[in-house]
Amino acid sequence: EALAPRLSTPPVVPRPPPAPELPAGGDDLFGRLLGLLGPAPVEEDALIRDLGLPAALVTAALIDLELEARIRRHPGGRVSLAL
Numbered sequence: 001e002a003l004a005p006r007l008s009t010p011p012v013v014p015r016p017p018p019a020p021e022l023p024a025g026g027d028d029l030f031g032r033l034l035g036l037l038g039p040a041p042v043e044e045d046a047l048i049r050d051l052g053l054p055a056a057l058v059t060a061a062l063i064d065l066e067l068e069a070r071i072r073r074h075p076g077g078r079v080s081l082a083l
Contacts, residue, residue, distance in 0.1 A: 029061050041078035
């Protein structure tokens with residue numbers, strides 16, 4: 001009888017946070033990122049700081065560019081243009 005109320009209510013499962021969405025003109029973000037990159041690796045944190053955008057947006061854009069093989073990741077959280 002003491003456990004009956006607990007068993008009758010379903011457990012509360014928190015929802016995951018929404019995935020970051022690129023702002024309107026997301027292609028502009030890709031262009032800005034590619035403009036900041038060159039053949040020498042740059043720290044991802046420096047890119048985030050230079051763009052002045054939320055880290056989640058910049059990271060999502062970097063992942064998209066990486067999947068398109070336009071950038072390359074390096075050890076230490078650095079990225080560069082794929083040659």
